[in-house]
Amino acid sequence: MSELIEKAKQAQQASKQLAILTTEEKNRALKQIADQLLVERTYLIEENQKDIEAGQRAGISQTLLDRLLLTDERVQAMAEGVEQVIALDDPIGDQIDEFTRPNGLNIRQVRVPLGVIGMIYEARPNVTVDASVLCLKSGNAVLLRGSSSALHSNKALVSVIHRGLEAANVIPKDAVQLLEDTSRETAKEMFKLNDYLDVLIPRGGANLIQSVVKEASVPVLETGVGNCHVYIDESADPEMAVAIAVNAKTQRPSVCNAAETILVHSAWAKEHVSKLIEELRIKEVQIAGDEQIKAVAPFVKPADESDWGTEYLDLQVAMKIVNSVDEAIAHIDRYGSKHSEAIVSETDANVRKFLTNVDATTVYHNASTRFTDGFEFGFGAEIGISTQKLHARGPMGLRALTSSKYVVHGTGQIKK
Amino acid sequence: MSELIEKAKQAQQASKQLAILTTEEKNRALKQIADQLLVERTYLIEENQKDIEAGQRAGISQTLLDRLLLTDERVQAMAEGVEQVIALDDPIGDQIDEFTRPNGLNIRQVRVPLGVIGMIYEARPNVTVDASVLCLKSGNAVLLRGSSSALHSNKALVSVIHRGLEAANVIPKDAVQLLEDTSRETAKEMFKLNDYLDVLIPRGGANLIQSVVKEASVPVLETGVGNCHVYIDESADPEMAVAIAVNAKTQRPSVCNAAETILVHSAWAKEHVSKLIEELRIKEVQIAGDEQIKAVAPFVKPADESDWGTEYLDLQVAMKIVNSVDEAIAHIDRYGSKHSEAIVSETDANVRKFLTNVDATTVYHNASTRFTDGFEFGFGAEIGISTQKLHARGPMGLRALTSSKYVVHGTGQIKK
Known part of the structure; x- marks a missing residue:
C-alpha cells in the first residue's frame, strides 16, 4: 500500500473516533500540543535549520527563506495560536435548524465534522500547526501535504503534534497525517482520493490553487485572487x-x-483627486491612470487594458475616472474577481445599488476592503477566504470546516 | 463560438439581471410559464411523440418510454408544479447572520443566487421544467443538458418556457438555456466550464453522477446511492x-x-423475527439472510458479502442478526453509503449512540428511512438528496441553490 493510501486510511479511521469527542476532550488534546511545541522548540528550530540550509544552497529568495524560518519567537507564537483555537467556540453539535412536521416527526439539523480534510500548501511551516489544530478543533482528521522544501520542519512539527496527542491520550494521533512523499504524481493521486478525503483545501499562490481546482475530483474549497476596487462616489x-x-x-x-x-x-x-494622488505618492504607490487621471497628474504611467485586470499585490494601483455608479459597477463586473469591493458615498440610492448589484464575497460601504478577514470578522480563526460560491463564501472560520446531519425522532411514523 | 460557450455566456449575462429581481417579479414570470405550458400542451405532446417514436424504433425499454412520455395529465402536473414553486418562500435576500464588530463595522450575511447552474440529466422531460423553475425562483440562470433521446421534448419545453418569459417580460429568456449538442465531448467540455458555471447538478443514475464527480472541475452537488439500513434493537x-x-x-x-x-x-x-419475515414475504420481498436468519427461515437465500453492499432498488432485502447496537453501527459504517439510517428502539442510551455515531445525511429514531425527501421535510421542492458533505447534505430545497454575500456598513473604518 502506498504511503498516501495508508495515511489516508488511518486518517479516515481516526476521524470516526474524533468526530464524537466532546469540546473539553478536544481542548485537552490541543493544550498538550501547545505545551509540547514549547517543550520541543530547540528540536524544532534544529530541524528547521536543515530546510533553511538546503534552501540557501538552492538559492531560494530571501522572502521565501523568511517564510520558512522558525525562531524561538515564532514557535512561541504558534503555541499561542493553539491556545487561541482552544478558546474558540466548538461548532460541532450546534443546532442549525429544528422543525416538527405535521406527522409529528421532529427534525433537527446539527453540525458535524466534514471527516478528513486534505490540506495542500506551500513552504510555510506555521500552516502545519495552524491547519492541524483548526481541523482537530472542528472534529476533523487532516492529511497534510506541504512543500518538499519544508519537509524537515513539517516532519518535526507533526512528530511534536503526535507526542502532544499521545500525552493527552484523547484524540488518536493518526488524526494528523503528513505526506512525506511530496512528488507531483502523489499530489495528483491525492486530488482524486474521493473514497478517503471529504474536501481539499489548497493554500498558497494562484497556480497551486488553480491546479487543484482543475484537477481534483475531491470537492475543493477554493481561496483565491482578489482584484479589489474602491469606488469613490460623487x-x-x-x-x-x-x-x-x-x-x-x-x-x-x-x-x-x-x-x-x-x-x-x-x-x-475635479476637486479632490489631486489630494488622493498626493497621498498615494507619499506612500510611494506607483499609479497607472486613464487619460483623465493623466490630465491632472501627467507623471502617472498611462493605464492599459492589462492594468484593470492585474492583481498587483504591490505598491501599484490603477486609477480611472467614471461618470456614474453604474459605470463603476460595470467596470467591477468586467474586471473584478468577486472578492472585496467598496463604495465611499453619502448617497443612499447609489450605496444600495452598489451593494446589491456588485457580486463579490464582501461589499463595503464607507470602509476599507482590508477587513475581509476571519479575525476582523470575529471568527477567531481563518482557514482562508473562499472565492467560490458553494459551501462557504468570504472569510472562513471553523464553521467552514463542518457539515451537517439531520437527526429525526419519530414515534413509529411510516410513509403512506 | 461553440453552442456551449455561446449559451453559457448568455446564461451568465442573464444571471446578472435575474439576481437582483424581486420575488414578485420572479413569480410573475413563473406564472406565465405555468400558463404557457397549458396553452401549448398539444404542441408539447406532438413534439414528445417524435421522441417516443424514435425510442420505440430504437427498442428502449417500456420503463424508459414511460419516463419519457408526456400526456395531457402530465403537462398539467408540470404546470401545477410551477404553481407550487411560485408559492414557495424566496430565499434570496434572507439574512443569515448579522453582527457588529467592536470597531463599529456592521456585517450582514445575506443569501444571493449561485449564478449559473449546469443541470445534467437523463431522459425525463419533467426535469427540464422542474429544474428551470427552481433555478429561476432562486435567482439563478440554468444551462440544461438533457438526453439526446428527449431532445424534441426538451426543445419544445424550453421554447414554451421562453415564450412564457417573453410574455412576462421580466426575466430575460437567456436565463434558461438548452444544449442541443448532446455529444459526450461537449458534456466533458461543460464539466470544465469554470468561467461560466458556478455549479453542476447531475440528476440520474449512479454512472452519470460518478462520471460528473470524477471529471468535473466545476463544483458538483453530488446526489447518490442509498444503501440504507433499519436496525431493530433489543x-x-x-x-x-x-x-x-x-x-x-x-x-x-x-x-x-x-x-x-x-x-x-x-x-x-428470538421472539419476533419470524413475524417480520412473514410480513416481508406477504409483500413478496426476496430475502438474503445470514446463517442465523436461515436457521429460522430455511427458505431464504444465504447472504454473501456482496449482499451487504448492494443497493437492490427492488423487492429484495438482506437480513443479519447482530448482538448489540455497536455491532449494528460497525456494520453500517462498513457497508452503508451514509444516506439514511434508522434505529427502532426504546433504550435511550442505544438511541443516542446510534444517532451520534452513525455518519449519514439523516439518522432516524423510530421512523422509516423513506422520509429523507425535500417534500417530507417541508422544503416544498427537491433538487435532489445531497450525499456529499460540502454545501448541502441531505434533502436539498431552494436554499441549496443559494450562496451568500457579506454586506458591510462602515463610517470610515480603515485597518490599523
Whole structure:
C-alpha cells in the first residue's frame, strides 16, 4: 500500500473516533500540543535549520527563506495560536435548524465534522500547526501535504503534534497525517482520493490553487485572487474617501483584500483627486491612470487594458475616472474577481445599488476592503477566504470546516 | 463560438439581471410559464411523440418510454408544479447572520443566487421544467443538458418556457438555456466550464453522477446511492419495528431512501423475527439472510458479502442478526453509503449512540428511512438528496441553490 493510501486510511479511521469527542476532550488534546511545541522548540528550530540550509544552497529568495524560518519567537507564537483555537467556540453539535412536521416527526439539523480534510500548501511551516489544530478543533482528521522544501520542519512539527496527542491520550494521533512523499504524481493521486478525503483545501499562490481546482475530483474549497476596487462616489466625504482608498491600497499591499484599482467619480475628482494622488505618492504607490487621471497628474504611467485586470499585490494601483455608479459597477463586473469591493458615498440610492448589484464575497460601504478577514470578522480563526460560491463564501472560520446531519425522532411514523 | 460557450455566456449575462429581481417579479414570470405550458400542451405532446417514436424504433425499454412520455395529465402536473414553486418562500435576500464588530463595522450575511447552474440529466422531460423553475425562483440562470433521446421534448419545453418569459417580460429568456449538442465531448467540455458555471447538478443514475464527480472541475452537488439500513434493537416495540422495516423496504423500493438491509438484535429476533419475515414475504420481498436468519427461515437465500453492499432498488432485502447496537453501527459504517439510517428502539442510551455515531445525511429514531425527501421535510421542492458533505447534505430545497454575500456598513473604518 502506498504511503498516501495508508495515511489516508488511518486518517479516515481516526476521524470516526474524533468526530464524537466532546469540546473539553478536544481542548485537552490541543493544550498538550501547545505545551509540547514549547517543550520541543530547540528540536524544532534544529530541524528547521536543515530546510533553511538546503534552501540557501538552492538559492531560494530571501522572502521565501523568511517564510520558512522558525525562531524561538515564532514557535512561541504558534503555541499561542493553539491556545487561541482552544478558546474558540466548538461548532460541532450546534443546532442549525429544528422543525416538527405535521406527522409529528421532529427534525433537527446539527453540525458535524466534514471527516478528513486534505490540506495542500506551500513552504510555510506555521500552516502545519495552524491547519492541524483548526481541523482537530472542528472534529476533523487532516492529511497534510506541504512543500518538499519544508519537509524537515513539517516532519518535526507533526512528530511534536503526535507526542502532544499521545500525552493527552484523547484524540488518536493518526488524526494528523503528513505526506512525506511530496512528488507531483502523489499530489495528483491525492486530488482524486474521493473514497478517503471529504474536501481539499489548497493554500498558497494562484497556480497551486488553480491546479487543484482543475484537477481534483475531491470537492475543493477554493481561496483565491482578489482584484479589489474602491469606488469613490460623487458625494463621498473627501477625507474619508482618501483615507479608505490609501488604506485599502497600502496598509498591506501583498494580500488578497488589498485594493488594486481606484475608481473615482468625475465630479468628486475635479476637486479632490489631486489630494488622493498626493497621498498615494507619499506612500510611494506607483499609479497607472486613464487619460483623465493623466490630465491632472501627467507623471502617472498611462493605464492599459492589462492594468484593470492585474492583481498587483504591490505598491501599484490603477486609477480611472467614471461618470456614474453604474459605470463603476460595470467596470467591477468586467474586471473584478468577486472578492472585496467598496463604495465611499453619502448617497443612499447609489450605496444600495452598489451593494446589491456588485457580486463579490464582501461589499463595503464607507470602509476599507482590508477587513475581509476571519479575525476582523470575529471568527477567531481563518482557514482562508473562499472565492467560490458553494459551501462557504468570504472569510472562513471553523464553521467552514463542518457539515451537517439531520437527526429525526419519530414515534413509529411510516410513509403512506 | 461553440453552442456551449455561446449559451453559457448568455446564461451568465442573464444571471446578472435575474439576481437582483424581486420575488414578485420572479413569480410573475413563473406564472406565465405555468400558463404557457397549458396553452401549448398539444404542441408539447406532438413534439414528445417524435421522441417516443424514435425510442420505440430504437427498442428502449417500456420503463424508459414511460419516463419519457408526456400526456395531457402530465403537462398539467408540470404546470401545477410551477404553481407550487411560485408559492414557495424566496430565499434570496434572507439574512443569515448579522453582527457588529467592536470597531463599529456592521456585517450582514445575506443569501444571493449561485449564478449559473449546469443541470445534467437523463431522459425525463419533467426535469427540464422542474429544474428551470427552481433555478429561476432562486435567482439563478440554468444551462440544461438533457438526453439526446428527449431532445424534441426538451426543445419544445424550453421554447414554451421562453415564450412564457417573453410574455412576462421580466426575466430575460437567456436565463434558461438548452444544449442541443448532446455529444459526450461537449458534456466533458461543460464539466470544465469554470468561467461560466458556478455549479453542476447531475440528476440520474449512479454512472452519470460518478462520471460528473470524477471529471468535473466545476463544483458538483453530488446526489447518490442509498444503501440504507433499519436496525431493530433489543427493546424495539415489535409492531412498530415490523411496520417500519416493511415500510422502509417496500413502500417504494426503487428509490434511494428505501432500506436495503435489516439488522436485527438477536434477543429481539428470538421472539419476533419470524413475524417480520412473514410480513416481508406477504409483500413478496426476496430475502438474503445470514446463517442465523436461515436457521429460522430455511427458505431464504444465504447472504454473501456482496449482499451487504448492494443497493437492490427492488423487492429484495438482506437480513443479519447482530448482538448489540455497536455491532449494528460497525456494520453500517462498513457497508452503508451514509444516506439514511434508522434505529427502532426504546433504550435511550442505544438511541443516542446510534444517532451520534452513525455518519449519514439523516439518522432516524423510530421512523422509516423513506422520509429523507425535500417534500417530507417541508422544503416544498427537491433538487435532489445531497450525499456529499460540502454545501448541502441531505434533502436539498431552494436554499441549496443559494450562496451568500457579506454586506458591510462602515463610517470610515480603515485597518490599523
